[in-house]
Amino acid sequence: MGIRVYLSIIMLPFAALAMPAPAQAACDILALCTCTVSATGVDFGSYNPVAVTDNDSSGTVRVRCSLVLALAGSYTIQLSRGSSPTYAQRTMTSGASTLHYNLYTSNARNQIWGDGTGGSLSVTNTFAALLGVDQTTTVYGRAPAGQNVAPGSYADTILVTIVF
Numbered sequence: 001m002g003i004r005v006y007l008s009i010i011m012l013p014f015a016a017l018a019m020p021a022p023a024q025a026a027c028d029i030l031a032l033c034t035c036t037v038s039a040t041g042v043d044f045g046s047y048n049p050v051a052v053t054d055n056d057s058s059g060t061v062r063v064r065c066s067l068v069l070a071l072a073g074s075y076t077i078q079l080s081r082g083s084s085p086t087y088a089q090r091t092m093t094s095g096a097s098t099l100h101y102n103l104y105t106s107n108a109r110n111q112i113w114g115d116g117t118g119g120s121l122s123v124t125n126t127f128a129a130l131l132g133v134d135q136t137t138t139v140y141g142r143a144p145a146g147q148n149v150a151p152g153s154y155a156d157t158i159l160v161t162i163v164f
Contacts (some may be wrong), residue, residue, distance in 0.1 A: 007109055011057075020158070034065065035063070035064065035065040035066075035133075035162075036059065036064050036065075037062070037064075037121065037162050038061075038064075038081045039059065039060065039061045039139075040059045040060045041059050042057050042058060042059040042141035043057055043059045043099070044048055044141065044143050045057065046108050047099065047149070047154075049146075049148050049149055052145055052146075053145055054143065054144050055131055055140045055142070055143040055144075055145070055147050056123045056140070058087050058138050058139060058140050059138075060136050060137065060139060061137050061139060061160055062134075062136045063077075063125070063162060064100055064115060064132070064134045065132055066132040072126070072127065072128050073126070073164070074093075074125060074126040074127070074129075074164040075124070075125060075133075075164045076122050076123065076124045077123045077124075077125070077137060077160065078114065078115040078116070078160070078161040078162075079103055079113050079120075079158050079160060080114075080158050080161070082156040082157055082158045082159075083159075084156075085121040086118055087102075087114040087118040087119060088103050088118065090156060091156065092156040093105075093154060093156070094152030094154040094155070095152060097150045097152055097154070098149070099147055099149050099154045100143065100144060100147060101141060101142060101143040102141070102142055103141050103158065104140040105121055105139070105140070105141065106118075106140060109140055109142050113140075115131055115161070117122070117132055124136060
């Protein structure tokens with residue numbers, strides 16, 4: 001018996017991204033700053049409730065900025081809790097049924113990826129002086145084994161926020 005689970009990751013349009021004044025000023029002065037953020041979902045595939053191993057998968061967040069001149073700097077990637085009230089245990093739903101999972105900063109899956117609150121960490125990437133930035137960061141997911149869940153299509157939506 002397989003349960004199809006998929007975690008979608010969405011992103012904010014660039015205009016809604018948090019951007020402190022210094023980075024914004026550089027873009028305003030040059031008037032040639034273009035950034036995009038895209039993400040691929042974490043597809044857990046079929047979940048087997050009687051399996052003894054965790055169901056691991058991964059997705060990505062890609063940040064691309066084209067600038068006439070970009071100074072060395074960094075940006076931080078934050079992930080929301082989705083439909084869960086806490087980062088400690090995120091949940092996907094299928095009707096009234098829930099399936100627990102979480103998202104992590106590394107393949108070791110020992111640091112929960114969030115916004116830096118509630119025991120979670122955010123991920124900061126740096127870049128050197130370039131004409132642009134094009135970096136892809138992996139999001140590691142895990143649906144722990146041993147959950148007695150009903151068959152169905154489970155999903156959650158995570159909001160990605162980029163802070164420059």
